[in-house]
Amino acid sequence: MKCESCGGNLTLEETKCPYCGSLNKHAQKHVQDMYRYQGEFQNTQSKINKVTSNYTGFTVRAGIIAILLVIMIVFIVLGAQSYEINSAINRAKAKGNFKKYSAIMDEYIAEEDYLGFSAFWDSNDIDYYDSPYEKYYPIMRACQQYAYLYDSILSAYSGMQKEYRYEGEEERYIDNIAYHLDYFYDALDPQDYAYYEGADSEENMEAVAKIEENVKALLHTYCGLTEEDLEGWDNLSGAKRIVLIEERMLNGK
Numbered sequence: 001m002k003c004e005s006c007g008g009n010l011t012l013e014e015t016k017c018p019y020c021g022s023l024n025k026h027a028q029k030h031v032q033d034m035y036r037y038q039g040e041f042q043n044t045q046s047k048i049n050k051v052t053s054n055y056t057g058f059t060v061r062a063g064i065i066a067i068l069l070v071i072m073i074v075f076i077v078l079g080a081q082s083y084e085i086n087s088a089i090n091r092a093k094a095k096g097n098f099k100k101y102s103a104i105m106d107e108y109i110a111e112e113d114y115l116g117f118s119a120f121w122d123s124n125d126i127d128y129y130d131s132p133y134e135k136y137y138p139i140m141r142a143c144q145q146y147a148y149l150y151d152s153i154l155s156a157y158s159g160m161q162k163e164y165r166y167e168g169e170e171e172r173y174i175d176n177i178a179y180h181l182d183y184f185y186d187a188l189d190p191q192d193y194a195y196y197e198g199a200d201s202e203e204n205m206e207a208v209a210k211i212e213e214n215v216k217a218l219l220h221t222y223c224g225l226t227e228e229d230l231e232g233w234d235n236l237s238g239a240k241r242i243v244l245i246e247e248r249m250l251n252g253k
Helices: 025-096 098-110 114-123 132-160 169-187 190-195 202-224 227-231 239-252
Strands: none
Touching: 025 098, 025 114, 025 169, 098 114, 114 132, 132 169, 169 239, 190 202, 202 227
């Protein structure tokens, strides 16, 4: 460009003419434009950096959340299947340890520790279907129902000792005993034993009879049934049995 005063050659970087010293208006405007451009550029860059930073942070957080959700789903799925997986492992282990496990269970039976037998059976996921344990079917059934009945009788006895009881609480205790008592005697049905090899052995029948005697002992000790009540116990229907228990526990007659 030319200097407006002397006509000398100028550049945009020269704010004054090197020949006559006049101000270069074009250079001044160029400097102003550059300052304004740099300010706008910096503001724009700052906004971009802020948006990018927010977006990056959001993306990272979203990625972390997605990963955690996947991990959570995996754990939920595995948790839902863990019981079945663990049971299958225990059943396979029980089949391979029949000699060892049967010796332990025979000892429980010999010592008349029917609660111990039931707990051992359940904790090891022993299965009597198509396995060498099928001969224990009647004892297993009787022991399991005996354990439930034992808990219901002791819970009722403990509840009856409380000074304050909710309305209808005593009846619920009696109903719970009746429920488990019915299941216990259903478990003693000899017709079920025919389906399992060795289940109806003389040893098993003796063990089941002893379990039933233990039930009568519980009824005598905690439910107040007399010896006379229990002498005719086997000839009573389920309904008459529970009526008798109710009379003894509620009225002490």
